[in-house]
Amino acid sequence: MNLNCERSLSLWMATVPEHQAQPLATNGQADVAVVGSGIAGLSIAYELCREGQSVIVLDRGALARGMTARTSAHLASALDDFYHKLIDLRGLDEARHYLHSQVAALDRVDRIQATEEIDCDFRRLDGYLFAASDDDGSILEREIGACHSLGFSGVAWDALPVAEVGPERRCLRFPEQARFHPLKYLNGLIRCVERDGGRLYAETPVVSVEEKGGEAIVRTRNGYEIRARAAVIATNSPINDWIAIHTKQAPYRTYVIAVRIPSASVVDALYWDTLDPYHYVRLQPLDAEHDWLIVGGEDHKTGQADDQRDRITRLTEWAKAHFPQMSDPEYAWSGQVMEPVDHLAYIGRNPGNENIFVVTGDSGEGLSNGVAGSLILRDLILKRDNAWAGVYQPNRISISAAGEYISENLTMPASLAEHFTGGELSSVDELKPGDGGLVRRGAAKLAAYRDDGGELHVRSATCTHAGCVVHWNGFERCWDCPCHGSHFSVDGEPLNAPAFKPLAAAHE
Ligand SMILES: Cc1cc2nc3c(=O)[nH]c(=O)nc-3n(C[C@H](O)[C@H](O)[C@H](O)COP(=O)(O)OP(=O)(O)OC[C@H]3O[C@@H](n4cnc5c(N)ncnc54)[C@H](O)[C@@H]3O)c2cc1C
Ligand code: FES
Incomplete structure (x- = not known):
């Protein structure tokens, strides 16, 4: 199981069939074992297979049905956390390396989809960052200055092509962005990896990753192991790290709707505003008369809100105010992004390991980070130089981001307390069908859910990653951990890393 089993369905999940793959049923050996089949894992597998490496990919659920199936899929070299803030935190040189790696990631996707003939609606287009109000113009002034100082010279002032906002609202245009x-x-990547001899296994949860005698040993829940020269942990949030990386990033739930809109009534571009959390918008081709308009936002820290329906309503109202020609939402879904404290992903050697690598800390740019990660990890595994590797080092400590670090890490003591x-409930009798809640029984806190048929499902509320208390998510009908972003099914099965063990059994 993985995020495929949460309740909502994204536009992408609804329009592309699952690739069928068998579970691992024997021990195996490879040059590289990749854990996770999202954009990061599959891009790395693709790059290594092209280099003649033997590669095994393992996923705990269906292939390609993790967070990448719940994205909005803006491909941007613009930085949603803003380049002027990144320069303040990390300096001009590191910000420039970051920009170059993101441009290279977009170019790589462009090239792969063209040369491999992957029909994925890829299109290069402009991105528009617009001030959410007249007061936010100064943010754009700082951002264009930062972009130009990095050599991102095509960034320019422009009129926002959204009639309802008005031409006087300040707006920056970023050229050469993309969508797919x-x-x-x-x-398409799965097809290429299989063609090049890669072996992919679904429904195969990994429960340990160890380095021994120069080898990486990856063990699965069904008792098999893969021995490899290197292992890449591309599980969105690393399963092999108990705390070190997890203190440097925080999980946020974010929401998306997809609505029909008359074709060509909106300029095909990426859009996002200056609010925090910001709104993000793009189009997806549908048929001769309509496009899909995809609108996202309303983020909150994971496990700290259960008003998801209100958030979808607010998102719909915002979308209607900006695009009145739209119809009602046909899809509404949620996902999670990991926000690193200093804005940049963690890509490279897992701290303390030589042959185990991680890619995480995706933020709202996880697609381009996953692809940049595939270029960086390919070079590290093949012992080549990579100019961008230093910027993303997982063991870095950003002194200048100490304030953010402290504030994000207050969640864990609060959750442990x-x-x-x-409990939220004095008795499970208070639970209506379809509802979940926490109940105290002696020294224990229990996670109780009553299904639509009235049957009660009770598990321990203690997250199996590092012991925080999980919270009910009524929209996705799952348990969310506020500390580092694990999600669990109503039967306790982990749906999202870093946890890989089920919530303990419990009885009411
Ligand atoms: C609503 C939303 C909008 C977004 N919009 C954008 C955007 O516009 N642009 C952008 O660049 N990014 C965006 N992002 C972020 C981006 O989509 C993600 O960062 C990215 O898809 C993550 O890819 P991944 O490969 O790291 O993880 P995933 O796609 O989650 O893949 C990880 C895989 O690891 C597997 N796994 C986990 N644990 C185990 C285990 N123990 N054993 C085996 N397998 C395991 C999972 O089943 C999963 O398939 C958005 C995210 C969301 C949720
Ligand atoms: S995800 Fe770390 S304690 Fe739950």
């Missing part, structure tokens, strides 16, 4: 259908692209407070 993420699952059509991933299915919840073990000693009362």
Whole structure:
């Protein structure tokens, strides 16, 4: 199981069939074992297979049905956290390396989809960052200055091509951005990896990754192991790290709707505004008369809100105000992004390991980070130089981001303290069909859910990653951990890393 089993369905999941793959049923050996089949894992597998490496990919659920199936799929070299902030935190040189790696990632996707003939609706287009209000113009002034200082010289002032906002609203145009259908692209990568001899296994949860005698040993829940020269942990949030990387990034839930809109009534571009959290918008071709308009936003820290329906309503109202020609939402879904404290992903050797590599900290740019990660990890594994590797080093400590680090890490003590407070419910009898909630039983906190048929499902509420208390997510009908972003099914099965063990069994 993985995020495929959460309740909502993205536009992408609804329009592309799952690639069928068998579970691992024997021990194996390869040059490289890749854990996770999202944009990061499959891009790395693709690059290594092209280099003649033997590669095994393992996924705990269906292939390509993790967070990449729940994205909005803007491919941007613009930085959603802003280049002027990145320069303040990391300096001009590192920001320039970051920009170059993101441009290279977009170019790589462009080239792969063209040369491999992956029909994935890829298109180069402009991105528009617009001030959410007249007061936010100064943010854009700082951003264009930062972009030009990095050599991102095509960034220019422009009129926002959205009639309802008005031409006087300040707006920056970023050239050479892109969009695609993420699952059509991933299915194309799977085809290429299989063609090049890569072996892919679904429904194969990995439960340990160890380095021994120069080898990486990857063990699965069904008792098999893969021995490899190197292992890449591309599980979105690393399963092999108990705490070090997890203190440097924080999980946020984000929401998306897809609505029909008359073709050509909106300029085909990427759009996002200056709010925090910001709105993000793009189009996806549908048929001769309509396009899909995809609108996202309303983010909150994972596990700290259960008003998802209100958030979807607010998102729809915002979309209607900006694009009144749209119809009602046909798809509404949620996902999670990992926000690193200093804005940049963690890509490279896992701290303390020589042959185990991680890619995480995706932020709202996880697609281009996943692809940049495939170029960086390919070079590190093949012992080549890579100019961008230093910028993304997972063991880095950003002193200048100490404030953000401290504030994000207040979540864990607060969550652990919840073990000693009362439950949300005094009795499970209060649960209506379809509802979940926390209940105290003696020293334990239990996660209780009543299904639509009235049957009760009870598990321990203690997250199996590092012990925080999980919270009910009524929209996705799952349990979310506020500390580092694990999600669990109502039967306790992990759906999203870093946890890989189920919530313990419990009885009411
Ligand atoms: C709503 C939303 C909008 C977004 N918009 C954008 C955007 O516009 N642009 C952008 O660049 N990024 C965006 N992002 C971020 C981006 O989509 C993600 O960062 C990216 O897709 C993550 O890819 P990944 O390969 O790291 O993880 P995933 O796609 O989650 O892949 C990880 C895989 O690892 C598997 N796995 C986990 N644990 C185990 C285990 N123990 N054993 C085996 N397998 C395991 C999972 O099943 C999963 O298939 C958005 C994200 C969301 C949710
Ligand atoms: S995800 Fe780390 S404690 Fe739950």
